[in-house]
Amino acid sequence: MKYKTICLIIFSLILLQGCVAIQSFPTVARAGDTVTLALGSSDQINIADTTVTYTPDGGVAVDLTSNVRSIFKLYPDRASPAWSFSAASGIPVTSGHSASVDIMVLDLPPGLVPGTGVIRVQNNAVYPIFSDIPSDADVAIEIVPGVGSPAAFAYSLFGNATAGNFTSLEAAPHFRIKPDFEPNAWYQAPTYAAAELTISGTLNAAALAATESQVTGQLRIIVDEMPTSLASQKQVSWARNGGDITINYLSPTGKMAYYETTVAVFFAASNYSFTATPNVSIRYFDIDGNVVTGPPVFIKSCTNATGCI
Structure with missing residues (x-):
């Protein structure tokens, strides 16, 4: 003790x-x-x-x-x-x-x-x-x-x-999706009211044939918890549509920093998987619901043995 x-x-x-x-x-x-x-x-x-x-x-x-x-x-x-x-x-x-x-x-x-x-x-x-x-x-x-x-x-x-x-305790093999972080501009990072992240089209046959509840029970969407101040009051939801997965971020204060969209994605069940590295895209919205420009996101395959590549 x-x-x-x-x-x-x-x-x-x-x-x-x-x-x-x-x-x-x-x-x-x-x-x-x-x-x-x-x-x-x-x-x-x-x-x-x-x-x-x-x-x-x-x-x-x-x-x-x-x-x-x-x-x-x-x-x-x-x-x-x-x-x-x-x-x-x-x-x-x-x-x-x-x-x-x-x-x-x-x-x-x-x-x-x-x-x-x-x-x-x-x-x-x-x-x-x-x-x-x-x-x-x-x-x-x-x-x-x-x-x-x-x-x-x-x-x-x-x-x-x-x-x-x-x-x-180590991270399971996963896909990590995040925008490039600009370290020298952290004090003036752009903020948004919402974002829609789409992961497209590489689910295996078992995942495509599974029911929505079966997939949602095994798919892990792990959003990085930040910033610690919670000024953005960020809320997250997600859904599968065929072979696509859509993650929605909502900030009622309009203060969600672009890097708060960072997320890890993987399946807990071995019979469900991605057949290849998925394509990813993102849309950002202002407080009035208008689509606005924002930084792209990038996806990497990560394991503790090899890092993120």
Whole structure:
């Protein structure tokens, strides 16, 4: 219980700052132990393009990339100060995605020489402007004598000890649809009263033959929750029409930023799928219901192993 409490406190402090951690958790470990690192709030971070090294003070760097067990996103409670009042609340307007922190679970290899050193993480992910990034931060750690072992992160399930599965916290393979974010124009982002996003025509035969309730029960439309201020009062609904899926966004205040249309789409059931990357299009509307110009959206296929391509 003490371990869990300390861990929650550390994570809470990280989220309150919305930054890259300069210490691992724990800060002292044996070769073979498991540590976690906070990697800031990125867009499209993935294991495939992430490299990790450990360099003992005065020594030679050791490649730890193959020891990365998982990278997943951690979100604060939506009613917490971290979500609404801290530096994290500025993440959406400076990045185009919701406030979160990337957590890396790393198994240290055996054979590391005892002593102090630093872990360095590098990747090709995009980070908010005015943000620290992992490649600029040396994460301090001390390796102590002894032989450790990877943490099972076991928990009790119906009275049985079960090993934690971090892959269940990672994003499932999905299509991500979003407009290009303009980081240098975040303070003057155009706003709209409504938008209609259409995903066209690549459902497989099983999905096309299924009833509306069958498809809606398995199709996941995950709209990115932002901005934290909720000034747009954004409402979202969606429907399938044959092979097309239409997502409707409505802002009664007319203050929906263009990047609030970001959405992830996938099927929870394996018998339903997209046969190819769908075509996407979007229309924007002003407060009077008139069609107005706005930025196009782009679609990418995303997995945690390969990123978004």
